[in-house]
Structures are given as structure tokens and as C-alpha cells.
Amino acid sequence: MAITHATSDVPEVDPLVPTGAPGELLPGYASGPDSFGFWGMLGLITTEALLFSSLIASYFYLRFRAGPHHWPPAGIAPPELTLPLIMTAILWSSSIPVHLADHAIRRGSQRGLRLGLLGGFLLGATFLGLQLIVEYPKTLDLFTPRTNAYGSLFFTLTGFHGFHVLVGLAISVFVQIRAWQGAFDRHRHLMVRNFAMYWHFVDAVWALILCTVYLSPRL
Amino acid sequence: MATVHDATSSSSPSLEEMWGEPQGLGSWLSTVDHKRIGMKYLVTAMVFLVAGGVESLIMRAQLAQPNLHLISPEVYNQLFTMHGVTMMFLFATPVLSGFGNYLVPLMIGARDMAFPRLNAFGYWVFLASGIFLYSAFLTGHVPDAGWFNYVPLSGPRFAPGINIDFYALGLIFVAISTTAGAINFIVTILKMRAPGMSINRIPIFVWGELAMSFSIVFALPTLTVACVLLELERKFGFHFFDAGHGGDPLLWQHLFWIFGHPEVYIIILPALGMVSALIPTFTGRRMVGYIWIVIAEMATALIGFGVWTHHMFTTGLPQVAISFVALSSFFIAIPSGVQIFAWIATLIAGRPRLKTPMLFVLGFLLVFVIGGLSGVMFAAVPFDQQVHDSYFVIAHFHYVMVGGLLFPLFGALYYWLPKMTGRMMGEGLGKWSFWTMFAGFNVCFFPMHVMGILGQPRRTYTYQAGLGWTGPNLISTIGAFLLGLGIALTFWNWVWSRWHGAPAGNDPWGGDTLEWATTSPPPEYNFETIPTVASLEPTWDQPNLRDGAQPPEAGGRPLLGGHLTLSTSLLDGTPRAVVFMPHATLAPVIASLGLLVGFWGVVFGAWLLAGVGATVFAGGMIDWFWPRHQTQET
Numbered sequence: 001m002a003i004t005h006a007t008s009d010v011p012e013v014d015p016l017v018p019t020g021a022p023g024e025l026l027p028g029y030a031s032g033p034d035s036f037g038f039w040g041m042l043g044l045i046t047t048e049a050l051l052f053s054s055l056i057a058s059y060f061y062l063r064f065r066a067g068p069h070h071w072p073p074a075g076i077a078p079p080e081l082t083l084p085l086i087m088t089a090i091l092w093s094s095s096i097p098v099h100l101a102d103h104a105i106r107r108g109s110q111r112g113l114r115l116g117l118l119g120g121f122l123l124g125a126t127f128l129g130l131q132l133i134v135e136y137p138k139t140l141d142l143f144t145p146r147t148n149a150y151g152s153l154f155f156t157l158t159g160f161h162g163f164h165v166l167v168g169l170a171i172s173v174f175v176q177i178r179a180w181q182g183a184f185d186r187h188r189h190l191m192v193r194n195f196a197m198y199w200h201f202v203d204a205v206w207a208l209i210l211c212t213v214y215l216s217p218r219l
Numbered sequence: 220m221a222t223v224h225d226a227t228s229s230s231s232p233s234l235e236e237m238w239g240e241p242q243g244l245g246s247w248l249s250t251v252d253h254k255r256i257g258m259k260y261l262v263t264a265m266v267f268l269v270a271g272g273v274e275s276l277i278m279r280a281q282l283a284q285p286n287l288h289l290i291s292p293e294v295y296n297q298l299f300t301m302h303g304v305t306m307m308f309l310f311a312t313p314v315l316s317g318f319g320n321y322l323v324p325l326m327i328g329a330r331d332m333a334f335p336r337l338n339a340f341g342y343w344v345f346l347a348s349g350i351f352l353y354s355a356f357l358t359g360h361v362p363d364a365g366w367f368n369y370v371p372l373s374g375p376r377f378a379p380g381i382n383i384d385f386y387a388l389g390l391i392f393v394a395i396s397t398t399a400g401a402i403n404f405i406v407t408i409l410k411m412r413a414p415g416m417s418i419n420r421i422p423i424f425v426w427g428e429l430a431m432s433f434s435i436v437f438a439l440p441t442l443t444v445a446c447v448l449l450e451l452e453r454k455f456g457f458h459f460f461d462a463g464h465g466g467d468p469l470l471w472q473h474l475f476w477i478f479g480h481p482e483v484y485i486i487i488l489p490a491l492g493m494v495s496a497l498i499p500t501f502t503g504r505r506m507v508g509y510i511w512i513v514i515a516e517m518a519t520a521l522i523g524f525g526v527w528t529h530h531m532f533t534t535g536l537p538q539v540a541i542s543f544v545a546l547s548s549f550f551i552a553i554p555s556g557v558q559i560f561a562w563i564a565t566l567i568a569g570r571p572r573l574k575t576p577m578l579f580v581l582g583f584l585l586v587f588v589i590g591g592l593s594g595v596m597f598a599a600v601p602f603d604q605q606v607h608d609s610y611f612v613i614a615h616f617h618y619v620m621v622g623g624l625l626f627p628l629f630g631a632l633y634y635w636l637p638k639m640t641g642r643m644m645g646e647g648l649g650k651w652s653f654w655t656m657f658a659g660f661n662v663c664f665f666p667m668h669v670m671g672i673l674g675q676p677r678r679t680y681t682y683q684a685g686l687g688w689t690g691p692n693l694i695s696t697i698g699a700f701l702l703g704l705g706i707a708l709t710f711w712n713w714v715w716s717r718w719h720g721a722p723a724g725n726d727p728w729g730g731d732t733l734e735w736a737t738t739s740p741p742p743e744y745n746f747e748t749i750p751t752v753a754s755l756e757p758t759w760d761q762p763n764l765r766d767g768a769q770p771p772e773a774g775g776r777p778l779l780g781g782h783l784t785l786s787t788s789l790l791d792g793t794p795r796a797v798v799f800m801p802h803a804t805l806a807p808v809i810a811s812l813g814l815l816v817g818f819w820g821v822v823f824g825a826w827l828l829a830g831v832g833a834t835v836f837a838g839g840m841i842d843w844f845w846p847r848h849q850t851q852e853t
Contacts (some may be wrong), residue, residue: 019749019785020777021668026785034786036333036406038395043402043436050440054477058448058459059468065467075467114431149465156448165421174844188429191844 031190045201048164052205055160056212059153071126071217072150076143078217079154083138087130088210091165094123095203102196108186114179117192120199121172128165131158154213161209164202171195237326237782238330238744241326249803251335252743257321258639263346264314267712271305276703279663283696285684292680296363297382299678301352303366304386308393309349309416311486312435312625316341316400318631319428319489321639323404325734326422328413328752330745330784333406336843341399343811345652348392351818354387365678367479368449370460370471375453383459384453384822387446392818394443401435403643404428409789413733414774417791422755426513427492430520431485438481438524445474453826469534469707476527483619484523488516490627491558494580497627497634500730501577503567505756508561515554515631522551528628532603548598555591559584574728575649579630582657583622590618593668595777608678611671617664629656629709636713637727639740642720648712656705663698664672666691726765731756736764748775749785752792810839 017028032038063071072078101116101143136155175195179183184192240246240255250256274515274652278298281289290298320338324331332338355361360382364373373383408429412421421429448469451457458464460471499506506512525547528540565847593615597603604610629652636641670691675682682688726735735758738747751774754760761769769775776785778797786796817832819825 017780017783019794019797020771020779021770021774024776024794026794027796028780028799030786030798034795036410036786036798039406039410040334040337040402043405047398047402047436047440050437051444054441054474058444058474058686061470061473062459062465062467066465070465145451145455147464149458149461152451154460155553156451156457174841178846 017171025215029187031187031193035190037190037194038197041197045197047056048201049205052160052208055157056208059157059212062149066149073148076147076150078213080138080215081218083130083135084210084214087127087135088206090123090130091127091203091206094120094127095200097123098196098199102192104188105189105192106186107182110179110184113184113192114176117176117179121169121176124165124169124172124199128162128169131162155210157213161202161206166206168195168202169197171198221731222441227284232779234742234744234747234779237779238742240743246803248808249805251331251339251801251803251807253320253324253332253338254639254741254743254745256338257317257319259336259342260313260317260320260345263342263349264310264317267305267309267349268314268706271302271310272703272706274305274636276699277614278302278512279696279699281681282679282692284693285682285689287681293363293729294526295680296365297361300362300365300368300386305351305391305487306620307366307482308390308397309345309352311431311620312397312482313345314628315428315486315489316345316397317403318493318628318635319431320400322635322734323407323428324411325427325638325737325741325745326425326732327408327411327416328733328746328750329407329411329542330749330778331800332403333411334403336444336804336807337399337403339804340807340810341396344399344814345807346395347811347815348396350816351392351815352385352389353384354819355389360385362389367475368471370449371662373449374460374468375456376461377603378453381519384450387450387453388818388822391443391446391450392814394439395814397435398439401432401439404432405436408432409689410786411784412787412792413750413752413785414776414785414792414794416787418789419510420733420752420755420757420792421496421513423509423512423516424489424492424732426516427489427495430516434481434488434523438478438485441474442478442482445478445677446469448474451597461688469531472531472534473527475523477511480527480530481520484519486620487623487668488520490624491516492535493515493627493631494562495558495582496730496732497576497580497630498565499569499756500728501572501574501580502565503572503729504565504569505731505759506561507568508557509565509755512558512561515557518554519551522554522765526551529598529603533607545598545600549595552591552595559588564618573642574633575646575653576630576634576728578650579626579633579652582653583630585623586618586626586660590620590622594619606671608676609671610667610675610677613677614664614667614671617660617667621660621664627658629653629706632709632713634728635734636716637720637723637735638739638741640717640720641723643723643727644709644712644714644716644720648715652705652708652712654705655708656702659698659701659703661698663695663702666695666698670695726758731759733757733764748777750775782808804843806839806843810843812838813837813839 015028016025018025027034066073097116097119101113101120104112104116139154145152145155172195175191178191240250240252247255247259277290278295281287281295320332358381360380362368362382362385363388364378364383368383368386371377373386406423408425423424450458452459452461458466460466460468462468495506526544528536528544529548532541548683597615633644633649670688673687675688723739725738733750733752736750748771750757750764750769758764763769763773771777778785780797782800782802783797784800785794786798787794813832813835815832817829817836818831820827820829
């Protein structure tokens with residue numbers, strides 16, 4: 001008989017599968033470091049981290065080429081900090097419900113999972129909304145990506161990060177649909193853990209963006 | 220519901236039923252079998268080798284005599300650009316992914332790659348990006364600023380058409396494929412090795428693929444960023460490289476070479492791994508200094524990240540930076556030297572058999588050493604400033620690339636094609652091919668050292684008579700065609716062996732790694748039982764492996780409970796879990812098609828078309844991640 005994992009009928013215990021070696025039974029499902037997906041997500045995060053590093057390196061390269069007294073260039077004030085700091089608070093707090101969701105499903109709590117995912121989604125969407133609807137229009141009144149290299153870098157770095165938030169939100173929608181279908185339980189939640197890893201990564205990268213784009217010009 | 224199942228009961232399906240894929244032509248679209256994907260990579264990459272080769276032959280014909288006008292200067296620019304882009308991104312890296320895809324799971328005793336559908340996706344994206352780049356020929360707007368595409372020549376002011384957009388978007392496109400493949404290799408090699416294959420029993424070729432994959436994950440994003448910035452500057456008027464608006468053209472060179480130099484090692488490391496796989500088999504002796512070779516490979520991959528500015532010695536960088544990079548450029552010769560001495564020691568200590576694969580290895584040794592020595596010459600800054608951007612660079616570069624990649628690769632073809640097709644390649648024809656290639660290569664590229672020292676700049680469309688360049692150029696052109704002929708002989712041999720080759724049997728060469736412990740070609744499930752490995756040369760030390768499946772009493776694991784493979788621990792290879800693998804699916808090919816349409820939409824500024832492409836891509840992704848059958852994901 002084959003082992004079935006019909007999504008409506010998930011066994012509540014970890015299935016054990018014989019390998020054929022005498023008496024050997026191994027888990028038929030793994031999440032975390034015994035699964036391939038965990039390492040695949042780490043690989044993706046590594047290569048994404050290098051993408052952001054290259055962008056930030058480009059920022060500082062052009063900044064140092066511009067010389068000490070030309071950043072931001074004449075005519076552009078250093079970035080306003082109030083709104084970015086509020087956005088930061090919102091984005092970073094979005095990691096908390098995602099973390100709670102991740103741990104809720106390890107205890108088997110479907111409700112905690114769904115609420116946590118939803119909370120993370122709403123906070124992330126608020127961050128992205130503030131960036132697109134409030135911050136960008138305000139900034140575009142001062143300078144645009146076409147004004148000079150400073151403007152290009154500002155919008156490329158923050159936009160690239162915003163795009164990652166958008167991808168994270170899309171993945172979140174997918175995971176939430178699966179969560180409402182009851183696809184996850186105490187043992188089967190690879191997708192939740194991998195999504196959480198990605199989400200925390202996107203939040204962590206924001207720390208670098210914040211320091212580079214918003215804080216460093218005021219130094 | 221019962222959670223434990225009797226693997227030996229007669230009601231459980233056979234391996235054929237569980238691993239068999241649909242047959243017929245359509246199944247080549249949906250297959251997730253690493254062997255068929257590897258074969259597709261291999262054949263497609265060879266098609267691009269022919270394309271890049273034909274481009275170079277046209278250039279050599281144009282340069283055979285002074286003042287020729289076979290093609291226009293514009294076409295010449297397009298040819299040398301596409302030659303470089305094709306050879307680096309559409310031939311060298313994918314062909315190694317092809318060999319890796321086919322061989323890595325077999326060599327580590329696994330039943331597939333870690334992510335079979337990502338594997339299929341990687342192939343289709345590679346093919347789609349190749350089609351995308353070559354579709355530039357249909358529009359008449361072929362990239363023409365060289366494979367390293369320096370700004371401002373490639374910027375919006377001096378390259379207003381869409382030529383360079385094909386370059387920038389095409390490289391972003393192909394980077395998706397390469398990255399996907401690299402992550403897949405890393406997880407496969409770290410997590411899927413047969414029980415007992417601890418980290419000090421990994422075959423050297425597999426180490427090479429691992430080093431290549433790590434280099435890709437760390438280096439390629441920089442190229443992607445460079446291309447994204449360039450495309451933003453070209454299409455949307457951003458400023459990164461435009462000095463008039465606070466940008467700096469040197470930023471492009473830094474980003475490009477931070478990727479570009481490791482790229483050389485990305486290509487060479489697995490090829491050196493191939494050499495290390497062939498030498499023990501054809502000398503009948505264990506590799507001397509296994510651990511030193513592995514350390515050398517890793518050191519090469521690391522130091523490769525510290526030498527990028529040696530491509531920029533003539534740009535007026537600060538003296539300190541130049542000194543640092545010059546030093547690490549000298550250093551990088553050391554690990555290569557370690558490997559070369561280990562190979563020579565193995566050759567001396569063993570009894571070399573001069574079969575065709577071994578001839579290619581010997582040819583490699585000679586050519587690669589010459590290429591390495593001229594590389595050390597470049598690390599000397601004053602010499603570099605003298606021959607910078609001359610034909611001397613082309614000579615060095617091809618000695619390293621053709622020597623370091625093409626010769627090992629062709630040796631590997633003769634060595635492993637019998638495993639893949641079940642038939643031997645012709646030995647006589649193989650030797651003819653080798654000698655033609657070896658002679659053609661040296662006749663073509665050795666004179667370029669002379670041309671470079673005589674001052675002939677690279678990328679020249681034509682030249683005046685009476686500069687002393689005429690003779691070497693003619694000789695070089697003759698050599699190029701001879702090299703082409705030698706390559707064609709091997710291709711003919713490949714086709715010929717398909718029908719007329721002698722049956723190979725499981726192990727025609729007496730090899731020492733696990734791929735020889737199964738049939739040629741291997742069944743869909745690779746091994747009837749996943750073996751337990753007890754040494755670095757398992758098929759030499761464990762005679763029961765050669766007789767077919769290792770029985771469960773001896774450690775073999777049949778894994779009959781489903782479409783299963785084994786997850787093992789990172790360092791010592793103890794079994795940790797069984798993993799359900801996905802079945803054949805069309806999702807990867809659909810998603811890649813969406814990407815192709817999307818990239819076309821962007822290059823022509825047809826945003827509706829781009830939207831259609833993105834939608835198709837998203838559909839493919841949803842189909843991909845929607846769990847069905849018994850896959851691991853959820």
C-alpha cells in the first residue's frame with residue numbers, strides 16, 4: 001500500500017517509512033534542516049542578500065566618488081526621518097505575528113497560524129501602502145530618479161526592497177489560502193517555515209536600507 | 220490510518236512503476252528526471268558552442284588578410300559580442316550544469332536532484348534566454364559593445380537602439396537559470412549523499428560542482444545588479460554610470476568584474492574536477508593528495524573574488540588597490556599549481572593508459588599551464604599596461620578557457636557518454652579529433668601572443684598591410700578552421716556511436732565512483748538499492764557494488780514505499796529522512812515560456828505583452844506549488 005498524504009486527511013503523527021534496510025524506519029516528512037526546502041530557501045536568501053549588498057555597495061561607491069560635501073547633492077535636503085521611522089516600526093513589527101504563526105503551527109494551532117499570517121500580511125501591506133501612497137509622492141516633489149545619481153539610488157534601493165515586500169505579500173496570500181484549507185499541521189508546515197524565513201529576511205534587509213538611504217546622509 | 224508500511228509486501232509497486240515517466244516526444248517537455256534534463260542541457264549547450272564557433276570562424280575569415288571586407292564593421296562588432304556572450308553564458312556554464320545534472324546524483328548515490336522541478340525550470344529558462352538573446356538577430360539589433368559591455372559605449376547616449384537591451388535583459392534572464400541550478404546543486408550535494416559518503420568521501424568532480432555553485436550564488440547577483448542598473452539607465456533615464464549626473468562609468472567595470480573574474484573559476488573548477496575524475500581511472504591509481512586538491516579548489520574559488528580589479532589596471536585606480544590585487548593575482552596561481560603537481564604525481568605513480576579521454580587530459584595539462592603562466596605575466600602591472608587590450612589577452616584567455624574547459628570537457632564526453640547512451644564512442648576517430656583539435660588550437664592561438672606583443676589591438680575589424688600582423692593572422696585563421704574541424708569530428712563520433720558504437724556495459728573504463736555501479740544508461744531510479752559507501756573509491760573497494768544492487772543485508776536501501784529518495788546529514792551522511800519527490804509536470808516549461816514572453820515585452824517596451832508574460836509565469840508558479848501527488852512541499 002502506498003502512503004497517501006491527501007490534504008483533507010493528514011495524519012496527526014509523523015509518518016514513518018521503511019527504507020528497506022533491516023528494521024530501519026525514517027521520518028517520511030521533514031521540515032527545517034532535514035528538509036531540502038529549508039536549504040533551498042537559505043540558498044535563495046544568500047543570493048538575494050548578495051543582490052542587496054551589490055546595490056548598497058554601488059550606493060557608497062557613487063557617494064564616495066561624489067566627495068564628502070556633495071551628498072545629498074546641492075539643492076536636495078537630507079531625507080526626512082519621521083515617516084521612514086514609522087514605516088520601519090510597522091515593517092519590523094510585522095515579523096512578530098509571522099513568527100507567532102510559525103510557532104503556532106508547530107503546536108498544531110490552526111487559529112494562531114491563520115491570525116499570525118493575516119497580521120503579518122496587513123502590517124506588510126500597510127508599510128508598502130505608506131511607501132507608495134505617502135512617501136514616494138512627497139519625495140518626488142523634491143527629486144526624481146532622473147534628477148541625478150542620488151535620486152536614482154534612492155528610488156532603486158527603496159524600490160527594490162519594496163518589490164521584495166510585494167513578492168512576500170504574494171507568497172503570504174498563497175500560504176494563507178493553503179492555511180485556510182487546513183494543509184498544515186504540527187508536522188507538515190515546511191511552506192510556513194520557509195515563508196517566515198523569507199519574511200524575516202526582507203525585514204532584516206530593511207535595517208540596511210534604513211541606515212544607508214535615510215540615516216547615513218545625515219552623518 | 221496506518222503509518223508504517225511493509226516495504227517487502229508483494230502489493231507495493233515496483234521501482235519502474237514509481238519512477239517511470241510518460242514515454243514519447245511530449246515527455247521531453249514535462250520530464251523532471253535529472254538524466255534527461257542533463258542530456259537536454261548538454262545537447263543545447265553544444266548547439267550554442269556551434270553558434271559561438273561559427274561566429275568566431277566568420278571573424279577569423281575577416282581577419283585572414285589585411286583590408287578585407289567580408290562583413291561590415293557593425294556585423295563584426297555584433298559577432299565578437301555574441302561570440303563572448305554565447306561561449307560564457309550559453310555554452311560554458313550550462314554545459315557544466317549538463318554534466319553536473321547527469322552525473323552528480325549518480326556519483327553521490329541519489330535517485331534525483333533535490334529539486335527536480337526547479338531543475339527542469341533551470342533548463343527551460345536557459346533555453347528561453349538563449350532564444351531571447353539570439354532573437355536579436357531577427358530584429359537586426361544585435362548587442363555590439365563586447366561581452367563586457369563597457370559604459371558609456373553601451374549607455375543610452377552612444378547605443379540608442381535596443382541592441383544593448385537584449386544584452387542586459389538576456390543576462391538577467393540567464394542568471395535566473397544559473398542561480399536556480401546552483402542552489403539545486405548545493406542542496407543536492409550537501410543533503411542527498413548516499414549513507415556513508417561523509418564529507419571526505421565526496422568525489423572531486425562533485426567538489427568542483429559544489430565550488431562552482433557557491434561561486435555562482437555569491438558572484439552572479441553582482442552581474443544581475445549591474446544589468447538592472449544599466450537597463451534602468453537606458454530605458455527609464457536613471458543615472459548610475461553617467462558622470463554628468465553624479466554617476467561613474469567605473470562602477471560598471473567594478474560590478475562587472477566582481478562577477479566576471481569569479482566567472483572564470485565558475486567555469487574552470489568543475490572542469491578541473493573532471494580531470495581529477497579521469498586521471499585515477501586511466502592510471503589505475505588513487506588520486507594523490509585528494510585533500511589538497513579539494514582545499515585548492517576551495518581556495519581558488521575564494522581568492523577568485525579578490526582579483527577583479529586586475530582587469531582594471533589601466534583605468535587609473537589608486538596604487539594601493541592595484542598592489543593588493545596584483546598580489547592576490549600572483550597568489551591564485553598557487554592552488555592551480557598544487558593541483559597540477561598532484562595530477563603529475565598520480566600520472567607518474569600510476570600506469571597511464573592512453574585512451575582518447577586521457578589524451579584530452581594530457582592536452583589540457585600542457586595548454587592550461589601555458590595559459591596559467593601568461594596569466595601570471597598579467598599580474599605584473601607594468602607588463603599588463605603594455606599588452607592591455609591587445610591580442611595577447613585573447614591568447615591568454617583562450618589558453619585558459621579552451622585549455623581549462625574545452626579539453627577536459629571533450630575528454631569527459633568520451634569518458635561519460637558511454638554511461639549516458641550505453642554505447643562507446645569510436646576510439647580511432649576520437650584520436651583524430653583530439654590531434655586535430657590540439658594542433659588547430661595551438662596554431663590558432665599561439666600566434667596571437669606574437670600579434671599582441673606586436674601591438675595588434677583586440678576587437679579590430681581589419682588592419683593595414685605592412686605592420687607585421689599579416690602572417691600571424693593568416694596562420695591563426697587556418698588554425699581556427701582546423702580547431703573547428705576537430706570539434707566537428709567529435710560531434711560526428713557522437714552521432715555515429717549512437718547507432719554503431721560497441722555496447723558499453725556497466726563499467727567500460729574500470730572507474731572508481733558510484734556512477735559505474737549501475738547500468739548504462741541508468742534506469743530512471745538510478746540505483747536499484749541506494750548503496751552504503753565505505754570509501755572514497757567505492758567501486759574499487761566494494762566489489763559487491765559492481766555486481767548490481769547492494770543487498771539490504773550489506774547496507775543497500777531499496778526504498779520501495781513510494782517515489783522516494785533519502786535525505787542524509789551534512790557532514791557524515793547518516794540517513795535522516797525519506798523524501799517524496801515530485802512527478803513529471805508542465806509547470807516549469809509554462810513558467811519559462813511566460814518569462815520569455817515577458818522579457819520580449821520589456822525589450823520592445825510592449826508593456827501589455829510583458830503583462831501577459833508575467834501572468835503566464837504566475838500561473839505556472841501556482842500550478843507548480845499547488846501540492847498534489849506525494850510531494851515533499853506543504
